[in-house]
Amino acid sequence: MKIAELKELTKQELLDKLAEENANLVRVKLSHSVSPLDNPSQIKAIRKNIARINTELTLRDLNN
DSSP states (O other), X not given: OOHHHHHHSOHHHHHHHHXXXXXXXXXXXXXXXXXXXXXXXXXXXXXXXXXXXXXXXXXXXXXX
C-alpha cells in the first residue's frame, strides 16, 4: 500500500487496516513455519505496510 493511499483513509480505516495487516502477518508467519512459503519476501512486505500505517497514525496524532 502506498503512502498516498494511506493519507486518504480516515483514522478508523487506518486502525482497521492495521488490525487486518497484523492478523495477516501472524497467519503468514504461521504458515511459513509449517511449510516454506513460495515467496518469503511477502513477510517483509507485510511488515513494511504495518510500519507505514503506524507512521501515518503517529503523524496524524502529532499534527492534532
